[in-house]
Amino acid sequence: MAKQIIKTPAAIGEPVIILDKINKIYGGSVTTQVLYDIDLAFKSGTFNGIIGQSGSGKSTLMNIMGTLDRPTTGTITINGRRTENMTANQLADLRNETIGFIFQFHYLLPEFTAIENVLMPYLIKYGAASREIKARAAELIDLVGLTKVKNNLATKMSGGQQQRTAIARALIMNPAIILADEPTGNLDSDTTETVYQIMRDINERFKTTFIIITHDRHIAEKTDRIIEIKDGRISLDLARR
Amino acid sequence: MRIAFKIASRFLLSNKGQTILIALGIAIGISVQIFIGSLISGLQKSLIDTTIGNASQITIVSDADDRLINNYEALARSAKRQDLRLTAVSPVLDQPGLIINDERSESILLRGFDFNRAEAIYEFSQRILVGKLPVRDNQAMIGIDLAQELGASAGDTIEVTVLNGQKRTYLVTGIFDLKVQTVNKTWFLTTLSSVQDLFAKDGQVTSIEMQIDPAIAFESDLVAADLLPIITDPELKITNWKAQNESLLSGLNGQSVSSYMIQFFVVVSVVLGIASVLAISVLQKSKQIGILKAMGIRSRQSSLIFLFQGLILGLLGGILGLGIGLGLAYSFTQFAVRPDGTPVVALYIDQNFLILSFFLAVVSSTLAALVPARKSAKLDPIEVIRNG
Ligand SMILES: Nc1ncnc2c1ncn2[C@@H]1O[C@H](COP(=O)(O)OP(=O)(O)OP(=O)(O)O)[C@@H](O)[C@H]1O
Numbered sequence: 001m002a003k004q005i006i007k008t009p010a011a012i013g014e015p016v017i018i019l020d021k022i023n024k025i026y027g028g029s030v031t032t033q034v035l036y037d038i039d040l041a042f043k044s045g046t047f048n049g050i051i052g053q054s055g056s057g058k059s060t061l062m063n064i065m066g067t068l069d070r071p072t073t074g075t076i077t078i079n080g081r082r083t084e085n086m087t088a089n090q091l092a093d094l095r096n097e098t099i100g101f102i103f104q105f106h107y108l109l110p111e112f113t114a115i116e117n118v119l120m121p122y123l124i125k126y127g128a129a130s131r132e133i134k135a136r137a138a139e140l141i142d143l144v145g146l147t148k149v150k151n152n153l154a155t156k157m158s159g160g161q162q163q164r165t166a167i168a169r170a171l172i173m174n175p176a177i178i179l180a181d182e183p184t185g186n187l188d189s190d191t192t193e194t195v196y197q198i199m200r201d202i203n204e205r206f207k208t209t210f211i212i213i214t215h216d217r218h219i220a221e222k223t224d225r226i227i228e229i230k231d232g233r234i235s236l237d238l239a240r241r
Numbered sequence: 242m243r244i245a246f247k248i249a250s251r252f253l254l255s256n257k258g259q260t261i262l263i264a265l266g267i268a269i270g271i272s273v274q275i276f277i278g279s280l281i282s283g284l285q286k287s288l289i290d291t292t293i294g295n296a297s298q299i300t301i302v303s304d305a306d307d308r309l310i311n312n313y314e315a316l317a318r319s320a321k322r323q324d325l326r327l328t329a330v331s332p333v334l335d336q337p338g339l340i341i342n343d344e345r346s347e348s349i350l351l352r353g354f355d356f357n358r359a360e361a362i363y364e365f366s367q368r369i370l371v372g373k374l375p376v377r378d379n380q381a382m383i384g385i386d387l388a389q390e391l392g393a394s395a396g397d398t399i400e401v402t403v404l405n406g407q408k409r410t411y412l413v414t415g416i417f418d419l420k421v422q423t424v425n426k427t428w429f430l431t432t433l434s435s436v437q438d439l440f441a442k443d444g445q446v447t448s449i450e451m452q453i454d455p456a457i458a459f460e461s462d463l464v465a466a467d468l469l470p471i472i473t474d475p476e477l478k479i480t481n482w483k484a485q486n487e488s489l490l491s492g493l494n495g496q497s498v499s500s501y502m503i504q505f506f507v508v509v510s511v512v513l514g515i516a517s518v519l520a521i522s523v524l525q526k527s528k529q530i531g532i533l534k535a536m537g538i539r540s541r542q543s544s545l546i547f548l549f550q551g552l553i554l555g556l557l558g559g560i561l562g563l564g565i566g567l568g569l570a571y572s573f574t575q576f577a578v579r580p581d582g583t584p585v586v587a588l589y590i591d592q593n594f595l596i597l598s599f600f601l602a603v604v605s606s607t608l609a610a611l612v613p614a615r616k617s618a619k620l621d622p623i624e625v626i627r628n629g
């Protein structure tokens with residue numbers, strides 16, 4: 001079995017994620033509706049920002065896009081595949097192969113080193129790392145500027161280093177989509193700029209679709225498209241290019 | 242599989258203190274289980290050994306009024322031919338007698354042996370303390386307690402009086418110790434022909450004593466049943482030690498059952514211990530499991546992470562437990578000793594039992610990981626992602 005990551009990415013400009021009438025209601029006896037009839041489509045290779053006040057529903061929306069959470073009603077289509085009838089295993093495989101996550105709180109495995117964390121999605125799929133994929137992981141580590149600390153345990157790295165490790169990890173499977181929830185949330189402005197530059201580079205080099213939730217005005221202003229969520233509804237959808 | 246194993250071993254390595262503690266818990270449980278098992282089977286073995294080791298296991302006796310068996314040589318021959326499992330076939334003529342000594346009399350049991358054949362049962366050559374076996378009709382061997390009672394020693398002569406008023410003088414050639422007081426006190430061993438002659442019972446014995454291979458000692462009833470066809474005289478019957486020692490056997494049985502119970506509960510407590518620690522470790526690792534699931538690990542793999550932890554802990558604990566158990570057994574035989582240096586209880590260490598205990602450790606630890614494994618499989622990554 002050739003352990004190579006062969007992808008047939010959606011042609012540039014084709015939609016990679018389509019959300020159709022997404023509603024999310026929490027709770028049993030006392031219900032809270034968090035998302036109202038969200039219709040959204042993201043085109044392949046674009047660099048998108050989602051902004052909005054705290055509690056507006058951004059993370060909820062992103063978790064639904066990433067198939068980690070299920071909408072109360074509505075459908076999600078990822079890379080042309082409807083997700084609502086997929087089994088847990090099919091969703092796991094879909095996430096593994098198509099989506100790279102960068103969470104706000106880094107979420108590395110503290111028992112593993114930076115490079116092992118980067119390799120983890122590949123190991124989940126294939127069990128063992130080939131020489132090629134190790135070389136690729138080292139390349140990604142270099143790309144995010146972590147060459148010196150690549151053998152450090154996740155706990156032995158700074159916040160910014162952990163965040164960059166998470167970016168490299170999100171890239172290892174060469175996913176069609178990267179979902180990032182406040183990836184620079186607790187970084188200083190210089191590091192924020194570095195992380196942004198890295199993501200932008202990757203977007204341009206690999207044509208990876210980025211969807212980034214951010215509070216950071218600078219980042220938001222540099223995206224191709226800004227979507228603002230207000231009280232669970234899209235209040236602004238601005239495409240720059 | 243491989244990733245689950247890799248993560249499992251990394252989880253265990255990154256928390257060495259907890260890992261060592263659990264493995265030690267398993268090890269102590271298993272070593273206690275091994276120790277108790279070996280102790281009980283050692284006890285039982287030595288008990289059985291003293292009961293039947295140097296005694297007749299299968300005996301042909303007569304129900305006739307005179308209790309005598311004629312044509313015993315033919316019977317002995319056909320018994321040997323009938324069953325190859327018999328390791329000894331020895332005819333004996335037992336008759337009562339008295340040793341009158343300074344107003345006191347000791348009642349004895351004159352036992353006429355063919356010493357060549359009886360050796361396979363009684364191992365006299367090893368039981369003899371001083372002197373040698375009687376070979377002539379006027380020679381005899383007595384037990385250590387009778388010798389003390391009489392103040393006799395090898396080389397002395399003893400006059401024996403029997404019921405018909407006859408007297409005969411024997412030369413004591415040796416003193417034996419068969420480790421049973423009544424035997425040492427009453428048995429008066431001489432040749433078969435001497436007793437036959439003294440009681441005018443030429444060509445007759447009172448029993449044919451037999452032994453089987455010690456490994457099949459517990460099949461004595463089956464062997465006895467197989468010997469039935471050789472008996473044509475309706476007044477003869479075959480007994481075996483199991484029929485004669487029912488209370489001993491039921492005692493041993495009860496002991497075995499309680500030994501198994503103890504072993505069972507030791508293992509149960511080990512399992513509960515591991516299960517609860519692993520269940521806590523699922524909580525400790527729920528963040529990691531959540532991340533792994535977000536990255537696409539399947540539920541089966543995520544539960545394998547915990548099964549592998551159980552398996553690895555079981556292997557570690559099993560090996561350690563074997564070591565501790567054997568060490569415990571060894572020091573017990575070294576320190577719990579009689580004045581002469583022999584162990585109070587000779588532990589019986591059975592290789593199969595050790596292998597069984599080892600697998601018990603591995604299997605039960607893996608089973609104990611089932612509950613946490615299920616928890617891990619069910620964990621929803623969104624809970625972790627949403628709540629940080
Ligand atoms: N499990 C839940 N049960 C009930 N309400 C929930 C639950 N999870 C989230 N909410 C509510 O949903 C709303 C949206 O939450 P969400 O985390 O999506 O906000 P957000 O836009 O990401 O905010 P922030 O910028 O602070 O991260 C909030 O009002 C929150 O209280």
Ligand SMILES: [Mg+2]
Binds near residue numbers: 058181
């Ligand atoms: Mg949020």
